[in-house]
Amino acid sequence: MTLDSKTPDGPLAEKWDKHKFDLKLVNPANKRKYTVIVVGTGLAGGAAAASLGEMGYNVLNFCIQDSARRAHSIAAQGGINAAKNYPNDGDSIWRLFYDTVKGGDYRSREANVYRLAQVSNNIIDQCVAQGVPFAREYGGLLDNRSFGGAQVSRTFYARGQTGQQLLLGAYSSLMRQVETGKVKMFPRYEMLDLVVKDGHAKGIVTRNLVTGEIKSFAGDAVVLATGGYGNVFYLSTNAKNSNATAAWRCHKRGALFANPCYTQIHPTCIPVSGDYQSKLTLMSESLRNDGRVWVPKKKGDTRKPNEIPEDERDYYLERRYPSFGNLVPRDVASRNAKNACDEGKGVGDTGLAVYLDFANAIERMGEDTVRDKYGNLFDMYERITGENPYKVPMRIFPAVHYTMGGLWVDYNLMSNVPGLFVLGEANFSDHGANRLGASALMQGLADGYFVIPYTLGDYLANAGVSGTAIDSVEFQDAEEEVNAQIDKLLSINGKKTVTDFSRQLGLNLWNNVGMARNEKGLNTALKEIPELKTEFWSELKVPNDKASLNKNLEFATRVADYFELAELMARDALERTESCGGHFREESQTEEGEALRDDENFSHVTAWEYTGEGKAPNLHKESLEFKNVKLTQRSYK
Amino acid sequence: METMTLNLKVWRQKDTNSTGGLVAYTLETVSTHMSFLEMLDVLNEKLLAEDGDPIEFDNDCREGICGMCSLVINGVAHGPWNGAATCQLHMREYKDGDTITIEPWRAQAFPVIKDLVVDRTAFDRIISAGGYVSMNAGGAPDANAIPISKSVADEAMDAASCIGCAACVAACPNASASLFTAAKISQLALLPQGHPERAERVLLMVEQMDSEGFGDCSNHAECEAVCPKQISISHIARMKREYMKAALMAK
Ligand SMILES: Cc1cc2nc3c(=O)[nH]c(=O)nc-3n(C[C@H](O)[C@H](O)[C@H](O)COP(=O)(O)OP(=O)(O)OC[C@H]3O[C@@H](n4cnc5c(N)ncnc54)[C@H](O)[C@@H]3O)c2cc1C
Ligand code: SF4
């Protein structure tokens, strides 16, 4: 298989415009003849379904939650980037493009990232017109802040609820299309399979989560916007219902999975407090602007933080990275916290935390100023931990946050299965090996509002109206497989719950395929994950009820896929012997212990092909060419 | 770590058409550090181990923003903490031996689906009746074309922070959806982008709200008291004014 990215020719800045002109159009009167299935109602899916409805397509839109408005995108706090250059501080499309490619550690496609930067400005216009109440300055114009170490202020935000406001904007447009009848909503439906006929994606098989009914839907194309797979680690900042099943089932139907090993670990999360921990809560990394990270110099120091004198503290980020200090990128901050804990210097009951201390900031600016800047974050911390961060330093620890890997797509956001498009966090496209802060919201909305409306039309105009019926053999087969899997899960009747298994798998991944990976650990994972999977299929216990709401059964179908995906993540990480972005291979580091990229051998996307149960997947590579940016090693010393 | 034993009374209901009832459970070794939902997770794991049926309850983000969690705890929607959703409540609120009653949202417009899970799709229908600006992707003017004063933007943001959880309905003696509906109407009435459709919007949304079987607002203010985002009832006053104006104009 050769991977054709379909990147248009011509100068970088002209590619998208030229491509838009070259793409075929569907005649306005013909759009209503096409049915498009959109799975997901997050920023990517919600924006896509609304826009496609506005254009006149018939859209069927699915989500797991009881309402489209509750997709995981709702939880994003920090903000969304755009190259508006309103602050007049030297930003431009080019700079946003450059920063995003560099931030991704040179493992993304130049042309995709450039397009993302180009449409970023349209997104802000669109959202404001929808009534999204972005933060404003006293003069009434939009406010920007600098985020994630960027040297310009390009991040638009709505308090600490940017994701919520953007999603509610997309949701309102979507509800308008529901009212017009162009979009039909299917909440509490879970897609459990993709149906491929004559090589093209023609529909999906779903489970009605309330009645348990297995039901197929046919369409002329399938747009997948089902989010990331961070919950494969069990503990992550993702919502409980975020999962990998839709993407994974597409993979098993032929879609290539790209860069599965690229996960992002966020440095400032509230640490685990006990075995019952069900998820982790992120605190905005803006805290690192004024908080100082430290651990005791002495191992196993059990004194209270306030009793540890200044000269017995190790402000390790300031010490190791004098020019960036506490503001080093996410991966560097996360890895250093882990190292400190591995050395036995971790703090708190579990020893798996480091301090983030505001004492100096309070002394310097006064408690009121600190409250103005971070009050809501401090409240959130206190609500969860019961500790007052104005008095005692916060305890933080890294947590899985985002997955850069995902289904492989070309420039049109179409997977290698014709008619299957993948948007948002579910695809691999724009963030390379590491995502910059405030760029996932940008990508989700870019894909949904401004890319898919063009590229989908080209596919449909070429493929024509399919007229595939759900009683065709392909649908029947897929439904049967889905039913068989559910029956199998229900019939095991073992002793361990799905939570037990998910936790165990997650811990294994965290230890072996987490912040730092090495050959030994990855081989351990590759041995242990299949063993655990075998145990899952013989020891699982789920309430035996498939005809009503059954959360345990839902999670069981998801965890079944996690085992397979986890194995692929370990395999991909083993294959990539370089360090890059969020993927730190211990064997590939500089003398100072920093990540060392290997551009000669790894300047490519890995795209894995499923070959069958228990068989080794095939590896395909899309090589990355950088014609517009010069590759440099990141340094934050 | 401190632990305690709790007496729980939980609403169990097989499906919409069955009658439900409170079932008592004793749960030991509950840590004070747990969240309320983690406590229920632990209970569910225990029920599973004893071949029982786990309790179904809605939740997703577990950080107070998605609006999915929806429990009435000892008679109070979202429980005892002000400005917090159920998922943000932590067990240090309780002490050894406490009895906690857990029930679903109750309102005619929200049929119980199972146990503590209810159907809130009526809220989606209220929004689709008019809770938007009618504009298509692609045609928007520059984002800074219309300046909006900071105070107006801030007030719109206060209203827009509604998470659609429906605690306001659960707490209201009339099961009114006024706070939820008003929050959206108010946001779009404050912002210039919402002005062209201002009158039509309030009429359509209020009509939809009424037709879903929600009750009238008679100013009890219970909604504001339980709202996890502390949405002010002043938005209901604005909605009423908007409605009067629009109704007059329509005549
Ligand atoms: C706590 C947190 C804070 C963040 N903050 C920021 C930030 O400040 N800035 C930023 O740029 N990014 C941020 N991110 C990342 C960003 O929020 C996400 O990457 C992005 O919102 C993903 O959007 P999406 O549309 O791809 O998917 P999601 O929002 O995850 O939506 C997935 C949708 O798919 C549906 N779905 C999934 N599987 C199925 C299935 N099998 N069948 C049917 N439906 C299905 C779900 O119901 C849902 O509707 C943050 C992430 C987290 C976790
Ligand atoms: S107004 Fe408050 S209580 Fe009502 S739905 Fe919105 S957030 Fe929930």
Ligand code: FES
């Ligand atoms: S679970 Fe999302 S608000 Fe409670």
